Amino acid sequence: MVFLLSDEIIFPNPLLADKNGLLAVGGDLNIDRLLLAYSMGIFPWFNPSEDILWWASPYRPIYTPGKIHLSKSLKQTIRKHNFEIRVDTNFKEVINYCGSIARNGQEGTWISDEIINTYQILFDIGYLHTVEVYLENKLVGGLYGISLGKAFFGESMFHLMPNTSKIALFALSELLKNKGFHFIDSQVTNPHGLRMGAHEVTNVKFDRMVKEAMKYDDDIGKWDFNLGNLRELIK
Template sequence: MASVFEEDDYLIPPLSKDSTAFPDPRLASDEGLLAYGGDLSSDRLIAAYKKGIFPWYSQGDPILWWSPNPRLLLYPENFKVRKSFRRVLRSGKFTVTFDKRFSEVIKQCATVYREGQESTWIVSEIEEAYSRLHEEGFAHSVEVYKEGKLVGGLYGIALGKAFFGESMFSLVPDASKVAFKALSDVLGSRGYDFIDCQMKTDHMMGLGAEVVERDIFLDALEETLKKPTDFGSWQHFIWEYKDGK
């Protein structure tokens, strides 16, 4: 099968359905499109994340695999809490759980309205694939409640001591920030090296994420994958805001 994509001087190759191998992400352009095709099997997805690659495409497109340069990372110890957000955390009006309602979180991430976005990249195949990874102990969710109602959350993949954030949602102000703060605190206490936020956004930069060259990210990823992964359910993880952090 011939390549049908070309980006700068890099020909975007199709993936074989008989192998989970990927091209070297260091060879991709800065935009990061690395390969297309294949499938969303758990083995392929885990192989992708271990190489700093993730799927991102729209309904009707082939599966597109990316590893952009630079990368946006949040080091847990660098999470920024501004005064207004500190007041929200002190109020105690939000509560947080882990891995209790993964299916609802990913559904909300797929369907919540986002200004300027006409459609979602969390197509049904993505939803099914990450739900399967959750059942297998790789994908995890954070749920945020207000007055007992689910109002925000996020989900992603954990490998080694890295967490790859995929999407978040918020039905009320600050709910997704609370989810991210809870995740950062808990992972920081468990020795995680970084949370991968993928691509630069002003929102994530405001929370303390920083831009890192792809080669530096890939080197750090190789090192963190040598550390044990927190497989299985995270329902036993507990977070309570400690003032001053």
């Protein structure tokens, strides 16, 4: 069944979502509500003209940090170009580029001005992180997501050059491996993610994984990419 949220900052059990993963409708994008949602494995996804929809997918695609699959051609791209990885230096440009790209099966983009302003706050207080790929000092790809406990909830990515969103994901994976994170949540399954090493878990297993990850302190604040050159990481 689908629940109607009130002004009270509370969510139903995510395992009660309907067969499509829709759990609740309504509420607002209050920062405390968003952090509670992510801490329960729930995420917002809606068109700007709609009520806020909250989702908890029946099958969740996740990546294991440090186990992103790099194709032979992607490794060649990394070796060919002198990409630079930066973390948490350019939120506004990253989310604006992400907002220019529609999700599969959705017309337009869900990243409205309200979303940008709200997630700017999450970035400013240290819960949202960006991974940025630069070539010759120009931003060419990146992603952003929410960090809570030992879980990272990926939100969106973009590329202005082939494969650079994949490079951002690889860099994030290596960074999170170094930080001891348990998983990267990809929210919605797609062939691109599966090729990169994502695997689906049931909502029951995902719920257990989220609860375990939330036992750890939040890694709040600006992060740094201190793992060296990308070329060294793919050897």
